[in-house]
Amino acid sequence: MRHYYTQIHQYMERLISQVILTDRRELEVNGGRMNLQEYLLLKKVRRDEGQTFQQMMEETGCSRNEVTAMVRRLLKQHLIQKGPASQDRRIRRLVLTEEGKDCLLRMESMEQELLYGLLNEFTLNEEKAILKFLVKLEMQLKEKDSAAALPSCQIDETD
Numbered sequence: 001m002r003h004y005y006t007q008i009h010q011y012m013e014r015l016i017s018q019v020i021l022t023d024r025r026e027l028e029v030n031g032g033r034m035n036l037q038e039y040l041l042l043k044k045v046r047r048d049e050g051q052t053f054q055q056m057m058e059e060t061g062c063s064r065n066e067v068t069a070m071v072r073r074l075l076k077q078h079l080i081q082k083g084p085a086s087q088d089r090r091i092r093r094l095v096l097t098e099e100g101k102d103c104l105l106r107m108e109s110m111e112q113e114l115l116y117g118l119l120n121e122f123t124l125n126e127e128k129a130i131l132k133f134l135v136k137l138e139m140q141l142k143e144k145d146s147a148a149a150l151p152s153c154q155i156d157e158t159d
Helices: 005-025 036-047 053-060 064-076 098-119 124-147
Strands: 027-029 032-034 080-084 092-096
Touching: 005 036, 027 098, 032 036, 032 064, 036 053, 036 064, 036 092, 036 098, 053 064, 053 092, 064 080, 092 098
Parallel strands: none
Antiparallel strands: 027 032, 080 092
């Protein structure tokens, strides 16, 4: 067994717990609430404006029902809108509204402040080490992901 496995595992568990707790608290947005997955979906819509439900399902690994629920919440808050595709009017594409763009900018600003606040305590060399670790971790996860597909976020309700 690796020398620091236990300590790394404990810290990763704490970090994951913090992320889950943050997600459960949800963020106040436009009179509604938004979880982290919806925030990431908003970022994807901005990055690849005009994506279809099918593309969102493939990118997020979520079921159609889960993507539909997230999209409904974001539509209700006027953060995104659905529009027809130019080639096939049956296909609906997702785009950010002006409110969605403003909301995303505010949230990214908060995210950046939080990250800068955390990293402010580190030296430049420590920041480089963190970045190197994260890049290597992501590469290993991608390799394992391509070797064996990770389970989707669907929950089997047949039991």
